[in-house]
Amino acid sequence: MTATQRRGRKIMMTPGELDDFLTTQRTCRVATVSADGAPHVSTLWFAWDGTSLWLYSVVRSKRWADLRRDRRVAIVVDTGEEYDELRGAELSGRVEFVGEIPRVGELCAELDFPETLFARKNFDLDEIPHDGRHAWIRLTPEKTVSWDFRKLGAR
Template structure:
């Protein structure tokens, strides 16, 4: 991940906390840019491999069409109900299309690991079931910003 968080360092997640959080959460919100420049936000399931966020999107969706035209993307994963429980991550960068679209299961070594992760996390299966309607997007973020408000109540180490 490229950029270092400048603000809110006191509540930012460590790399280990970030990996644990993204491995546990299932749903993210994906922001894309419409043809008229307006933002478009939609929810999706995802898998995190420690470096990239893998999104399995319907290829006939507005999101897919927008990313084909303009691959800039922002994704938010968050959790918590009460103020002191809020935590999350914003990842931004460029979406990359991986494998055939729609995905039918053609051999694609780059998808072996993410498909196993996704199938286990989302469906509780050992291998991916392809429906011929979805395909893969990969976001290797240029910037990551995280927050964990649970840290506000904890004593902070001195710099």
Template sequence: MAVSQRRGRRIMMTPAELDAFLTAQRTCRVATAGPDGRPHVSALWFVWDGQALWLYSLTRSRRWADLRRDPRVAVVVDDGREYGELRGAELSGTAAVVGEAPRRGEACPGLETPERLFAAKYFGLDAMPHDGRHGWLRLTPQSVLSWDFRKLPEQVT
């Protein structure tokens, strides 16, 4: 994973902080490009395996159609309510379909880890339930930017 952040190094998350953050958060925002070039942003559940962000998407969604035509994607995961609490990460690269689409549960060694993580995180289960409507997209980030405003020094007023 390439870290290309120049500004804000003092508020950048360490690799361990980034791993913990991406593992704990539940919702991301996925930005794709439509056929006319217009951006489309949608919220989605995901899991992080330490190397890739795994998106579990409806295969009959605009997001899926956009990424099949143009696999470039940017994803933001963020948290915090007050300014001094804001933290997040932007991951960008290309999304790849992994496994059958839509997913019905065929054996796929590359999906063992993300499906185990997803089932536990969102359903409290040991195994992934398959509905025949979703498929897996893997984003192995080419660029990662992160921020944690909690690292900013206290402002004097």
């Protein structure tokens, strides 16, 4: 157990590395708890504002229904193909729903920054197109675990 913990610390990202990683990655996997207690995992684009991870989710989805009933979530962002390229982070905690549901574009100062980040990152636009089907979910992680196998050196 101790060896694993030391190795875990060795490959853990620094706060700056983690921030850079979450800022540049686009896709995450969102794990929720279904009504019957079974896990449900889905894939979404996201935006990272330096403190919170923002998800723009369809409100008529299993993911949305799961989170409305139980706000606990685990989100994984990872990349790499070869073993010595693997990098990632797991963020977990309880989500908050921000803004109108569904989002049609009413003024909401709290959403100005994450919507701009999301639109630029995922659509190369300055404003996000609102379709009346999505709404915002924010995770300010209670726990974060990260790994960067590149720190292990060549095998």
